[in-house]
Amino acid sequence: xxxxxxxxxxxQDNGFYKEIRxxxxxxxxxxxxxxxxxxxxxxxxxxxxxxxxxxxxxGEDFFxxxxxxxxxxxxxxxxxxxEYGDTFSDFIHHxxxxxxxxxxxxxxxLEHSLLQLxxxxxxxxxxxxxxxxxxxxxxxxxxxxxxxxxxxKVCTCPFAIGSIYQAHQSDATHKLRDIKTTxxxxxxxxxxxxYAKLYIISQNEAIFIxxxxxxxxxxxAVPDNDNFDLGASLAKLIDWKLLIQVSxxxx
Amino acid sequence: xxxxxxxxxxxxxxxxxxEGVSTPSSFFHQTGISLKSKYFHSILADFPxxxxxxxxxENYLSKGGPARxxxxxxxxxxxxxxxxxxxxxxxxxxxxxxxxxxxxxxxxEIKPEVFSEHLAWSTHNNVxxxxxLPVAYDQxxxxxxxxxxxxxxxxxxxxxxxENPSTYFEFTRSDRSxxxxxxxxxxxxxxxxxxxxxxxEVSCFNQKTDPYDYLNAFPVHAVGQIHLAGHTLDQNAIxxxxxxxxxxxxxxxxxxxxQHTLMHVGDCPTLIERDGNLPPIAELLTEAHYxxxxxxxxxxxxxxxxx
Numbered sequence: 329x330x331x332x333x334x335x336x337x338x339x340q341d342n343g344f345y346k347e348i349r350x351x352x353x354x355x356x357x358x359x360x361x362x363x364x365x366x367x368x369x370x371x372x373x374x375x376x377x378x379x380x381x382x383x384x385x386x387g388e389d390f391f392x393x394x395x396x397x398x399x400x401x402x403x404x405x406x407x408x409x410x411e412y413g414d415t416f417s418d419f420i421h422h423x424x425x426x427x428x429x430x431x432x433x434x435x436x437x438l439e440h441s442l443l444q445l446x447x448x449x450x451x452x453x454x455x456x457x458x459x460x461x462x463x464x465x466x467x468x469x470x471x472x473x474x475x476x477x478x479x480x481k482v483c484t485c486p487f488a489i490g491s492i493y494q495a496h497q498s499d500a501t502h503k504l505r506d507i508k509t510t511x512x513x514x515x516x517x518x519x520x521x522x523y524a525k526l527y528i529i530s531q532n533e534a535i536f537i538x539x540x541x542x543x544x545x546x547x548x549a550v551p552d553n554d555n556f557d558l559g560a561s562l563a564k565l566i567d568w569k570l571l572i573q574v575s576x577x578x579x
Numbered sequence: 580x581x582x583x584x585x586x587x588x589x590x591x592x593x594x595x596x597x598e599g600v601s602t603p604s605s606f607f608h609q610t611g612i613s614l615k616s617k618y619f620h621s622i623l624a625d626f627p628x629x630x631x632x633x634x635x636x637e638n639y640l641s642k643g644g645p646a647r648x649x650x651x652x653x654x655x656x657x658x659x660x661x662x663x664x665x666x667x668x669x670x671x672x673x674x675x676x677x678x679x680x681x682x683x684x685x686x687x688e689i690k691p692e693v694f695s696e697h698l699a700w701s702t703h704n705n706v707x708x709x710x711x712l713p714v715a716y717d718q719x720x721x722x723x724x725x726x727x728x729x730x731x732x733x734x735x736x737x738x739x740x741x742e743n744p745s746t747y748f749e750f751t752r753s754d755r756s757x758x759x760x761x762x763x764x765x766x767x768x769x770x771x772x773x774x775x776x777x778x779x780e781v782s783c784f785n786q787k788t789d790p791y792d793y794l795n796a797f798p799v800h801a802v803g804q805i806h807l808a809g810h811t812l813d814q815n816a817i818x819x820x821x822x823x824x825x826x827x828x829x830x831x832x833x834x835x836x837x838q839h840t841l842m843h844v845g846d847c848p849t850l851i852e853r854d855g856n857l858p859p860i861a862e863l864l865t866e867a868h869y870x871x872x873x874x875x876x877x878x879x880x881x882x883x884x885x886x
Contacts, residue, residue: 329752330671330703333712347715349749358817359748359785366710366822374709404707407637407665407678447641450648522648 337364338400371399374409378443379416381496382436385429394423410447413440431487431509438489438515438526441481445517445524451477453520453569462574470547474540474565475573480518482529482538490515490528520569527568532556537565545577606631606658606692610849610867610874614659618860619649627864631658631692633850637665640681654689660804660850661691665707668727668741669700669714683734692848693804695740695773696731698724698761715750716760721767728768740803741765742773745781745810745823757782758796765801772798774844775806776837777829777852781821790836799844807837807870808852826855829866837870841877849874 329347336344337360348356372395376383383391398419404412417437426432454462463469488511495504514534516527529537532551536558539549550558565571609630614622621627632653639646663682666674686694699711714720732739743761765772774797783790809827813820829837829851841847851866 329715330700330712334703334706334708337708347750347752349751349753354817356748358813358815359820361815362747362813362820362822363710363712367708370709404709405705407667407675407702407707408640408681409637409707409709410641447644447646449642519643522643522645 336360337367338403368396368399371404371412372396374404374412375399375416378410378413379436379439381439381493382420382432384496385432385435385492386426390425394420394426397423410443416440431485431489431492434485434487434489435492438485438493438517441517442524442526445479445481445519446522448477448479448519448524450519450522451572453477454571454574456566459566459571459574466576470545471576472546473543473573473575473577474546474549474562474571475543475575476537476540476565476570477519477572478541480516480537480541480570482514482516482534482541484512484514484534486512488513490526493526494528518568518570525568527564529564533561533564536561604631604658604692605629606660606848610851610870611658611660612851612860612863612867613853614650614653615853615857616646616649617857619645619653621860622653623649626656627860629657629864629867630848631660631850633660633662633852634689636661636663636682636685636694639685650689659689659691660693660695660848661686661689663694663696664711665701666696666727666731667700667702667707668696668731669698669712669720669724670702670727671700671723672703674727674730675702675705679731679734686735686737693740693773694735694737695742695804697742697744698764699744711744713744713746713748713750716753716755716757718754721760721763724764725767728764728770732768732770738769738771740771740773742775742806743778743782743797745775745778747785747820747822749786758793758798762798765798770801771803772801773804773806774799774802774840774847775808775852776840777806777808777810777833778823780833780836781810781823784819784821791839794836794840794843802844802847805837805840805844805847805849806852807833807849807866809833824855825852828858828862834869834873838873838877841874842881845881846874846878 332344335341345353345356348359350356350359372392375395376391398416402415417433420426420436421433466472488507488509490513491507492504492509494500495502495507514529514531516529516537517524532553532555535551536549550556611629611631611633614632614634639650641647666679666682697711698714700714701708701711728741779790779793783793807829808825809829811822811824811827813822849870851863851870853863
């Protein structure tokens with residue numbers, strides 16, 4: 329029977345109404361409408377919580393209309409509602425009314441990834457002194473392995489999604505109108521302490537960090553490019569508290 | 580009140596045994612409130628005096644992140660109850676074992692005074708609807724619900740409490756009352772009950788029955804916790820319906836029902852449940868203290884009666 333009830337909740341079909349005790353067809357409809365409304369409102373609220381910047385960019389009315397269309401096609405697969413919306417960015421890419429904002433799907437993907445990463449386990453990160461000591465004690469620093477949390481991700485976006493996201497944070501240093509949205513960006517998503525954070529990095533830094541994530545030793549992780557500043561890049565990883573271990577490879 | 584056995588201590592002792600609680604806890608004597616992420620910082624700064632906090636299990640199943648971080652910190656200072664909202668006890672499909680195991684792990688870790696779930700369903704064919712949907716009161720449903728409660732209790736290795744639902748329609752195929760269904764469910768599984776007084780008000784209003792009749796017939800011996808919450812009135816033009824929205828303060832009618840319930844049940848651990856339109860925490864604490872005043876009054880009058 330729940331198959332029929334579930335179908336009735338996602339349509340205006342009245343085939344299920346024979347199961348409802350009430351004096352009239354319109355009363356049956358008023359009663360089942362409470363459940364229809366509860367489900368859509370709660371799922372729209374959930375999507376608004378998971379995708380706050382996406383909502384801010386298109387406005388609440390547009391966002392809720394788009395979310396309603398999405399909910400009709402894609403309902404949650406898990407009772408852990410913070411995991412909902414993993415296909416929302418794909419949906420937005422193909423959602424005709426959102427085509428004037430070609431970066432919107434990518435931005436939604438970024439928001440979802442950051443939330444999932446935030447909910448991953450924590451790692452103890454090293455303090456500056458511990459890292460300095462590891463370098464001093466190493467017989468050959470080029471042979472050191474610098475480990476980031478394994479959940480860290482590096483990606484390249486065809487739009488300035490990282491800047492757009494940052495412009496919506498409370499500590500924003502730049503305004504949305506100053507961003508050239510068609511610039512591509514390299515992004516690092518990584519977790520220090522209890523929140524995942526987004527860092528906009530250079531192409532060389534993207535190569536370097538990807539190499540570190542693959543477990544290459546420092547000497548082999550450095551990109552083959554004169555413009556790469558190893559000292560500055562290491563200083564960033566230390567500042568951002570993203571190194572969890574500095575060690576020599578076990579022989 | 581014509582029948583008021585002095586069973587307050589008895590029922591606490593009984594609960595203590597089943598729940599594995601070895602020392603008297605503030606859970607039994609002082610009202611609790613819902614824990615929401617908005618309150619994490621103020622709780623850890625001010626340490627408000629409160630009986631316990633209740634969490635929704637499904638909001639704390641991640642491996643890390645702020646929810647788990649603050650839960651662990653707050654747990655060090657307060658008693659807790661865990662309220663499941665996603666196990667779909669009333670569902671037609673087998674329980675989601677992976678989800679059940681995640682919930683069991685949380686319960687093992689938090690060691691709450693109580694774990695509760697709903698007489699409702701929310702998942703069907705691997706789709707989670709994020710709402711508590713109604714079940715028909717017939718033999719087929721009873722058998723299924725009892726099997727699911729048995730599985731839940733054996734996985735958690737504890738007695739669970741099952742909450743009476745708020746409903747917006749009844750099924751034509753139901754062949755017994757909600758109370759009869761709940762009584763049989765309790766007898767067969769040995770589960771306890773979470774009596775949500777607001778749900779009684781909402782469902783009875785929507786079904787056009789008397790909430791006092793409902794409460795007087797409720798199997799009070801099994802009640803291990805009470806929920807109080809706010810509701811709203813649906814604006815449709817066809818039939819007035821009350822909605823179990825949890826986004827308002829507890830209303831006057833529900834406070835009256837609560838006092839009546841306590842005279843009937845005896846003093847009972849109580850939660851002020853709030854999920855939406857969150858006010859400053861002080862407002863919830865005020866409601867919790869108001870519940871404590873009613874509890875003290877009821878304890879006194881029941882004591883006078885039995886003395």
